[in-house]
Amino acid sequence: xxxxxxxxxxxxxxALCLAAAAALVMLAFRDNIVFFFGPSEIKAGKVQPGKRIRxxxxxxxxxxxxxxxxxxFGITDGNESVDIHYVGxxxxxxREGQGIVAEGVLNQNLVFTASEVLAKHDENYMPPEVAExxxxxxxxxxxxxx
Amino acid sequence: xxxxxxCLPWLSAATxxxxxYGLYLSLIASxxxxxxxxxxxxxxVHVPSAWMALFVYTAMAVxxxxxxxxxxxxxxxxxxxxxxxxxxxxxxxxxxxxLWGKPMWGTWWVWDARLTSVLILFFIYIAHMALxxxxxxxxxxRRAAAILCLVGFVNVPIIKFxxxxxxxxxQPASVIKMGGPSIHADMLWPLLVMALAFKLLxxxxxxxxxxxxxxxxxxxxxxxxxxxx
Numbered sequence: 001x002x003x004x005x006x007x008x009x010x011x012x013x014x015a016l017c018l019a020a021a022a023a024l025v026m027l028a029f030r031d032n033i034v035f036f037f038g039p040s041e042i043k044a045g046k047v048q049p050g051k052r053i054r055x056x057x058x059x060x061x062x063x064x065x066x067x068x069x070x071x072x073f074g075i076t077d078g079n080e081s082v083d084i085h086y087v088g089x090x091x092x093x094x095r096e097g098q099g100i101v102a103e104g105v106l107n108q109n110l111v112f113t114a115s116e117v118l119a120k121h122d123e124n125y126m127p128p129e130v131a132e133x134x135x136x137x138x139x140x141x142x143x144x145x146x
Numbered sequence: 147x148x149x150x151x152x153c154l155p156w157l158s159a160a161t162x163x164x165x166x167y168g169l170y171l172s173l174i175a176s177x178x179x180x181x182x183x184x185x186x187x188x189x190x191v192h193v194p195s196a197w198m199a200l201f202v203y204t205a206m207a208v209x210x211x212x213x214x215x216x217x218x219x220x221x222x223x224x225x226x227x228x229x230x231x232x233x234x235x236x237x238x239x240x241x242x243x244x245l246w247g248k249p250m251w252g253t254w255w256v257w258d259a260r261l262t263s264v265l266i267l268f269f270i271y272i273a274h275m276a277l278x279x280x281x282x283x284x285x286x287x288r289r290a291a292a293i294l295c296l297v298g299f300v301n302v303p304i305i306k307f308x309x310x311x312x313x314x315x316x317q318p319a320s321v322i323k324m325g326g327p328s329i330h331a332d333m334l335w336p337l338l339v340m341a342l343a344f345k346l347l348x349x350x351x352x353x354x355x356x357x358x359x360x361x362x363x364x365x366x367x368x369x370x371x372x373x374x375x
Contacts, residue, residue, distance in 0.1 A: 004215055004216060007214060007215045008215050011211065015296070018300055022300045026311075033312050034313050035256070035257075035258040035312065035313045035314050036315075037313075056313060091250070091251065091252030092252075093181065093182075093251075093252075117252065118251045118253055118315060119250060119251055119252055120315055121182060121251075121317055123318045123319065123320040123323075124181075125179055125182075125186060125189070125328070125329040125333050126179070126333070127177030127178065127332060127333075128177075128178065128179075128180040130330055131180035131181075
């Protein structure tokens with residue numbers, strides 16, 4: 001076996017070990033790397049009330065109630081939904097059906113009080129006319145605006 | 147290098163033309179987005195920068211592999227010359243992303259998996275540059291940096307798939323994904339032109355930097371030879 005082959009084998013073996021180590025670390029920290037929890041995870045009791053967390057989901061159609069600076073709305077992931085109360089300025093992209101991430105605290109009744117609301121935009125890019133045409137022709141995909 | 151150097155003027159011209167055409171397409175000719183309006187134009191700089199951040203690092207990792215296994219001297223120099231370019235592209239992606247995040251998400255920065263892993267990539271680039279020049283003997287510095295580069299490569303797939311493996315604020319991939327791009331052709335074309343322009347720009351700067359490094363190495367060896375008498 002030449003020196004080059006030996007070096008190649010050593011590198012391949014180290015790469016394998018490194019990849020395995022990285023995978024294990026990510027597996028161990030899986031819950032910490034997650035940026036937000038979905039409504040289903042909250043309803044399933046995965047989150048302790050009183051802890052500062054982020055929740056994410058689509059704003060439920062017709063659920064937004066604004067009184068002055070106070071806003072309350074529901075977010076959903078299609079299965080479960082969670083009510084959110086928030087006081088402050090909403091991002092420009094905030095609207096019904098839009099994906100959002102809110103940071104705050106969950107109370108005992110599973111109602112979420114947010115101190116910050118961030119909008120999440122999707123991976124679809126198109127001119128407004130195309131979006132209009134798609135909606136008109138009924139080809140607007142379900143969940144496209146998530 | 148004997149082939150690359152004479153190409154430089156042509157490559158530079160192609161870069162300028164491609165960049166000018168790409169900027170015209172992305173800033174003037176392309177449509178606004180249905181959801182984001184005019185702000186979407188940040189994408190035409192942000193996305194190619196981010197692609198280049200990964201592309202340059204991958205190129206560096208390949209060069210480092212060649213350098214470590216086959217001890218090819220040019221490969222080490224290519225990796226060394228690439229690091230600051232890659233760092234600059236990564237910085238560009240982070241800054242434009244931040245400027246894009248404020249109007250769209252409502253925040254300059256969040257610690258989600260995508261943003262954090264790209265920040266780590268930026269630090270790896272910086273560490274690579276520091277390690278390369280941390281030794282009195284440049285050859286030893288390059289050897290150490292090559293190992294660092296190979297170890298740091300584990301971050302590249304993490305960045306690419308971070309938006310699919312975990313919940314992130316950053317949206318999933320639009321162009322390179324299963325089922326074809328989810329970006330309209332009128333916006334995809336300017337994006338691809340810009341991406342090509344950034345690649346050409348990288349090649350131009352890389353050739354210039356490698357030429358510089360080779361000249362510097364020659365000067366070093368000549369001065370050493372003279373000092374020995």
